[in-house]
Amino acid sequence: MIKKVNDALFNTHVIPSDWRYSAAIVGLEKYLYNQNLEYEIKDEYFAFNQEDITRERFLEFAEEYYSLSFPHKRLEIQLRKDEFSQEEKKQINELLKSNAIMKKIFGKIKFDGDNKVEILECIRKNRLILTQETFRNKSDMYADFANPNLLFEEKRDCCRLWGYYVDGARKSKNLSFAFRTESFASEDCQLFDFIPFAFCGERESLFINDNYSVKQLIDTNQQLIDKLREEKEKKPDKYQTARKILFKSIQESSAFIDYDVEVMTKNRNRDFFETLYIRKRSIDILSELEVYEPFCFSVQLGKEYYLDVQKEVMDCILNLKDADELIEFFLKRDSEYLVSLLIKLNLLIKERGINMTKGMTVAYACAKKVAERLPENKRKSYRQRLTSSLALKDYSAFLDILAQLSNYTDIQFDFVYDLFENFEDNKELAYTFANAMTKKSKVQDKQTGGKENE
16 A cells, blocks of 8 residues: 655555555565665665665666666667677567567668667667666566556556456446446556566566565565575586575575465466465475475477476465375386485374384385395286386275285385375375385486476
8 A cells, every 4th residue: 555645755655465565565666776766664664765766777777687688778788899700690680579569660771791880879778768668568577467558657447467357447347346347446556557567587586575574574575585696606517496495495594484475377378377375384384394496397298288286286285285196297207315305294294203213214214124035027017016006096905906916025014004004194105115116226327307497
């Protein structure tokens, strides 16, 4: 919520009443800091002067914030040289036509190696319009978050953000209770133009609505940006997602977030925002998992279909939902190390105690003994049958196979009594046994368990 106030220093207060105002505060603070303008951070509100927000300053900040994402900025860098190869000339001419506003401004200008002064002067004269039109229309800038036609517009009846914006003339009746337009509400604010600067990430961007205080709100989101930058510097060749860094940070540092918190996400391919509500219990599970990196990859299942393992694992943690489907999927792929982590995740989610861990240790030892005594073809056959019976929820078949293995190898399975008593409640014993029926070492499996999606 935004308030006009009679303050000796600042005439406007913004209160983080919902995530949109929280994000506006975070983006606005970056803008004011960048422009060396005065503001004040209080626990309950953010104070500033409304007249400090101008189109020119906003666009100057946006140009610096997104930097080389603007074609005209890349063009300026390309033109710093005095001599150009044919390949460089080709790249410069491609930049001159890289989007609609570049084509409009530069028209029929073609770089020939001798007219760089003309092009640079054209950029100087048209910098604001080049920045504005690129910023509002580019899919990884303003257009990812809001209706491009409403940039810099005054407060409207309908919110400018995607997922909140509605064409009132045509659709508001359909969205209103009992088809009454007066019952439809979508609050807008010009400060929402700052929301893109509050999100962190690329294909999927995140904003942490940590609004216990305004200072904490700003600090927490800056920490996420800093951690993402650190990871990129450590591993410049590896694609780092904001989601991965967020959960890795939660896991590694209880000081980062250690309480229930709302996280807003915006996927570039979707025209709406989504909410991740991270409970304290989920944070505790993450902390106890010890490792998170092994889940950060995708598996290609079809030509254009991937299983995002990280997202599926986090869905289990955030919604306190068992990971049975993932366990069964990776059992079929002989990913022993990954399955063992998923089984541990199941125990944390279900809050199973020491007794289950002891039973799993026995099940693991029994399976390894069985695998050593079986010929390779029989080991593979039995493991496949065990895995299939689990996937089909045919628990009787699983117990029959255990009986056959016990008779064939003359090994007593002490853990099996818990499965006879209640298979569903003790399913982790079955998963552990089936998973250990492989001769691949844990080290090998850890190295080949999955390739991160880049």
